Amino acid sequence: MVLVIDVGNTNIVMGVYAEKNLRAKWRLETDINATPDEFNRLASSLLSANSIGPEKIDKIVISSVVPTVAGNLDFFCSKTIGCAPKWIDAVSAKKLNIQIWYDNLKELGTDRIVNAVAAYNKYKTGLIVIDLGTATTIDAVSEKGVYLGGSISPGLVTSSEALFMQSSMLPRVKIDLPPKKVIGKNTIDSMLSGIIYGYAGLVDGITRRMIKETKMNPLVIATGGLALLIYKVSETIKIVEPDLTLEGLRLFGSL
Structure with a gap:
């Protein structure tokens, strides 16, 4: 599965694809004051609630217009998913x-x-x-x-x-x-x-x-x-x- 994350100024939209099918999607508030642990707990709980374990994620792709949240996303990807994300430019x-x-x-x-x-x-x-x-x-x-x-x-x-x-x-x-x-x-x-x-x-x-x-x-x-x-x-x-x-x-x- 591929985890895709679109970081906007107001919302962070996350989705999980199984091949070409969007299996799950979530919209979170973009909180530049959230700590890495806070974001990690929230994002992890969303995956867990949809029975998507970290071991099922093969790749992570991120687009962001908010540089200040990059640390939280990197922390989540490395600690919870166990792989480095691909940042798009x-x-x-x-x-x-x-x-x-x-x-x-x-x-x-x-x-x-x-x-x-x-x-x-x-x-x-x-x-x-x-x-x-x-x-x-x-x-x-x-x-x-x-x-x-x-x-x-x-x-x-x-x-x-x-x-x-x-x-x-x-x-x-x-x-x-x-x-x-x-x-x-x-x-x-x-x-x-x-x-x-x-x-x-x-x-x-x-x-x-x-x-x-x-x-x-x-x-x-x-x-x-x-x-x-x-x-x-x-x-x-x-x-x-x-x-x-x-x-x-x-x-x-x-x-």
Whole structure:
């Protein structure tokens, strides 16, 4: 089995693959203050609860945009699993025949290239890949599998937190469903309209500009914790792939 770990600024997503099948998946809070022992106990308990013993794990593949948790992950892999993890970077993509047109590979987030690899491996066409998390990345992949670059925006929740913190008269609202109408008749619906429909407008606007710039007719797919929410109101997203990053890590693990 292959253990794949995607470390984001808000969540750590772990998955276990038996060949090409995702057997189990967990989403943890990214806690930069957790000690190695604390993280080890939590991660070990998740594996144990699913009857996945350390001896069943043959390989570990990690993508991370949070360098400060690397020590905890290395400790968990060595102490509990008993093998060193494979850390993914943009250079690794060359082994999967993905060209990267980016000025400085060291600046390219591993999650972005892992998503691009997974999406192109599955669909083999021009793509716009949208990852809706703490930050929102929108990346373009050519029909020949070339990673062309993309955009980075503050995530929906990140942007909303600024509104909640800086506006004393506005309440904190739960962002889980879009309002039925764009024109809100009360403060809560007005806020949800601006947050959700406004963010869909950002996603659709950048996507349309990328389509025009690349002169492609791409398939637009979304992943990340907020993908399904924005998909419901987006005019450009066609498919939601909730496990895209994990699948990309599995592919890197096959190298």
